[in-house]
Amino acid sequence: METATHLLRTGQRGALFQLQMALRDLSNSVQRIGLSWSLAWHDVGARYRGSILGPFWITLSMGLMVLGIGFLYANLFHIAIDVFLPYVALGIVFFGVMTGTINDGCETFVQAAGMLSQTSLPLFTFVWRTVFRNLINLAHHLLIVVVVLAVFGYWRHIHPLLALVGIVLMLLNASWLSMLAGIVSARFRDIPQIVMSIMQFAMFMTPVFWLPDRFGSHSAVLNFNPFYHLLQAVRAPLLGQAVDLHSYVVLVAMAGLGWLGTFALFARTRRRIVHYL
Numbered sequence: 007m008e009t010a011t012h013l014l015r016t017g018q019r020g021a022l023f024q025l026q027m028a029l030r031d032l033s034n035s036v037q038r039i040g041l042s043w044s045l046a047w048h049d050v051g052a053r054y055r056g057s058i059l060g061p062f063w064i065t066l067s068m069g070l071m072v073l074g075i076g077f078l079y080a081n082l083f084h085i086a087i088d089v090f091l092p093y094v095a096l097g098i099v100f101f102g103v104m105t106g107t108i109n110d111g112c113e114t115f116v117q118a119a120g121m122l123s124q125t126s127l128p129l130f131t132f133v134w135r136t137v138f139r140n141l142i143n144l145a146h147h148l149l150i151v152v153v154v155l156a157v158f159g160y161w162r163h164i165h166p167l168l169a170l171v172g173i174v175l176m177l178l179n180a181s182w183l184s185m186l187a188g189i190v191s192a193r194f195r196d197i198p199q200i201v202m203s204i205m206q207f208a209m210f211m212t213p214v215f216w217l218p219d220r221f222g223s224h225s226a227v228l229n230f231n232p233f234y235h236l237l238q239a240v241r242a243p244l245l246g247q248a249v250d251l252h253s254y255v256v257l258v259a260m261a262g263l264g265w266l267g268t269f270a271l272f273a274r275t276r277r278r279i280v281h282y283l
Contacts, residue, residue: 027273027277031276032128032269035128035133038127041127042131042135045131046135046139046141046142047138049139050142064146065146065150073091075098076095079094085217092154092155092160094215095150095151096244097213097214097215097237097241098214103144103176104176104180104233105205107140107184108180108184109205110140110184111133111191112197113188113198115129115189116192116195122279129279133181133184137181160245160246162246164244165246168243168249171239172241172243173240175258176239176240176257178257178265179236179257179260179264180236182264183264189272193278211227211233212231212233213237229252232256235252235257235260238253
């Protein structure tokens with residue numbers, strides 16, 4: 007009797023049922039992973055329809071930014087160009103992927119409002135859509151990475167397996183941050199502006215344009231900066247450098263706790279997201 011009264015008043019069946027439905031949503035989205043990829047590919051194609059270079063326009067503009075910042079800051083900081091330019095190039099490319107995934111995550115469900123109101127597609131389908139869209143952009147930007155590593159000879163010293171591990175950890179953490187931003191942004195429409203401001207601030211507080219050893223004794227800015235560890239796990243192996251074990255511990259802990267917390271929030275709000283929209 008008490009259970010029936012609770013259902014009548016709240017429309018909920020308890021935390022266990024919510025968790026089961028969230029897991030079913032995740033399972034159904036994995037079964038339809040091809041749909042997520044198709045939607046992501048369509049997003050990229052639609053954005054550059056009628057363009058000659060297509061997504062490579064972003065690659066071209068990013069390449070020009072890498073050259074400009076690389077040569078300017080190398081002279082300002084009195085650092086050899088063959089050391090600084092590859093460092094900045096990898097930093098801009100991979101931090102850009104993190105920024106794009108998290109910022110785009112704010113629109114994950116808002117952008118799909120029409121489809122969600124007319125279909126019963128799993129909500130996770132649109133989370134993977136955001137991640138895949140930024141992976142496609144990364145594939146275009148890898149041209150910059152390949153050229154820089156080849157020109158400056160770093161290709162002889164790279165650790166590809168460690169770099170792949172770093173990319174996986176980066177995507178795992180960027181994905182839950184993206185999903186978290188999407189859930190909260192569906193309810194509060196001011197969140198995208200807040201997230202964009204945080205990411206802009208994080209870019210300057212993270213060694214993207216500057217070397218960590220130039221920061222002096224203020225190591226707390228690095229040790230407690232998750233974006234530093236995310237970036238270092240990918241960039242260091244590509245430059246032939248070792249990654250501190252501390253960074254891997256931080257990233258694995260972030261991924262585990264982040265996904266647990268975000269999934270718990272998703273399970274609780276899954277039924278309400280469409281109504282928020």
